[in-house]
Amino acid sequence: MRLPPPPRHLSASLWVQLLIGSAASQLAVFIFAFFCGTVAFFIFDSELVTPYDFPGPITTTTGEVLETELTADDYKTMRIVRYRYTVDQQPFEGVSYALPEDPVPEGTVTVEVLPQRPERSRIQGLQRRRYSAWILVVVIPPMLAVLSFLFLQLQEMRQTWQILRMGAETTATIVSVEDRGVVLMTPRQTLRLDNGRHAKTWSHHHFAAEQTVSVLLDPSDSERAMVWAVALAGIQVDAARLKAMRGPVLPLLGVAMSLLFGAGLFGLAWFFVLHRPATCWAG
Numbered sequence: 373m374r375l376p377p378p379p380r381h382l383s384a385s386l387w388v389q390l391l392i393g394s395a396a397s398q399l400a401v402f403i404f405a406f407f408c409g410t411v412a413f414f415i416f417d418s419e420l421v422t423p424y425d426f427p428g429p430i431t432t433t434t435g436e437v438l439e440t441e442l443t444a445d446d447y448k449t450m451r452i453v454r455y456r457y458t459v460d461q462q463p464f465e466g467v468s469y470a471l472p473e474d475p476v477p478e479g480t481v482t483v484e485v486l487p488q489r490p491e492r493s494r495i496q497g498l499q500r501r502r503y504s505a506w507i508l509v510v511v512i513p514p515m516l517a518v519l520s521f522l523f524l525q526l527q528e529m530r531q532t533w534q535i536l537r538m539g540a541e542t543t544a545t546i547v548s549v550e551d552r553g554v555v556l557m558t559p560r561q562t563l564r565l566d567n568g569r570h571a572k573t574w575s576h577h578h579f580a581a582e583q584t585v586s587v588l589l590d591p592s593d594s595e596r597a598m599v600w601a602v603a604l605a606g607i608q609v610d611a612a613r614l615k616a617m618r619g620p621v622l623p624l625l626g627v628a629m630s631l632l633f634g635a636g637l638f639g640l641a642w643f644f645v646l647h648r649p650a651t652c653w654a655g
Contacts, residue, residue, distance in 0.1 A: 375588075378538045390536075391529050392623045400525045402630040407518050409637020411511050416645040418503035426492055426500055433457050435483035435495070438465070440476055450502055451476070457483040459490040468498035531590070535598045539588030542566050544597065546583045563587060563597055571597040 382390075391397065415421065435457030443452055451470040455477075456463060466483070470476075482496040494500040544563035547570065563571045565587075572595060573587065590596040 375541050378540065378591075380537050382533060382537055387533065389623065390532055391526075392627050397525050397529070398623065398626045398630070400522050401627050402633070404518055404522055405630045405634025406637070407514065409634040409641065411515065412638045412641035413645055414503060414507050414511060416641045418501050418507045419499055419505045420507070422500050426486060426494065429487070430484045431487050432496065433459060433483050433485055435466075435481050435493075437477050437479060437481055442472060448503065453477055453495060453498060455481060455483065455495060457485070457493060459485055462490070464491055464493065466493045466495075468495040468500065469502050470498045474498075532598065534592070535588045535590050538591045539598065540591070541586065541588055544571065544585055544587045546581055546585065548581065565589075565597075569594075571595050573597045573599055 392401065435455045438454045438456055440451055440453045443450055449472050451472055451474065453468045453470060454465065455468070456465050458464070477495060477498070483493050484496050485493045542565055544565045547562040547564045563573055563585075565571055571587070571589065585599045587597040587599050590598070
């Protein structure tokens with residue numbers, strides 16, 4: 373099956389298949405959704421949200437420390453301080469956080485309270501949340517790595533789209549296959565084109581030496597080619613218009629499930645972390 377001459381029309385269904393149809397694209401979306409949902413647990417339990425759930429103006433009252441304890445997880449050791457205070461003769465209990473090296477509050481302490489929401493409070497000088505705003509230093513590097521992975525997938529999709537649309541079709545012979553020895557790196561193949569020149573292509577598809585394949589040449593790089601039958605593997609294509617004959621139902625379903633999973637994690641973080649009662653009625 374030969375392709376029509378460039379410029380070729382790529383339908384929306386084929387564009388969607390190229391964008392999210394591959395296993396790498398599906399994995400990238402899942403990682404992004406999982407990472408955003410997981411990060412929400414840390415962000416919502418940090419001082420970054422204090423301006424949102426504890427805005428000014430505030431008033432102060434006196435309170436009594438009930439107990440302190442050290443707690444540790446895989447990320448940080450904190451001192452939890454539980455205290456009691458009274459607003460308009462209504463008793464409340466609250467929790468604040470301090471670093472292990474900070475002075476241990478004892479006895480009577482000054483408590484900062486929101487007048488309109490007296491159940492929201494903190495001991496003056498301590499944190500309302502477990503993590504400080506420096507949690508961003510921990511979150512940003514993996515976030516950049518995830519975004520870089522997504523960007524590389526989009527770049528690969530853009531190059532595939534450009535070659536499918538404008539690439540000149542020819543035949544080539546596989547000269548050599550170079551396995552670069554890294555799991556996440558795509559093997560590289562050297563091609564000998566019909567005109568005798570050589571080009572490179574990248575694919576996880578298993579090729580045999582001296583195998584003849586149909587390729588499209590990259591219009592922006594004459595030494596780069598794409599085996600179009602491999603790029604469109606698993607997609608039934610109407611070659612006259614490069615239209616996917618099978619709709620992208622499964623890729624869209626996979627992306628939707630990944631995004632729903634990430635949204636679920638985000639919702640759990642919102643409900644159980646950001647809106648959990650940091651203070652409560654003392655009875």
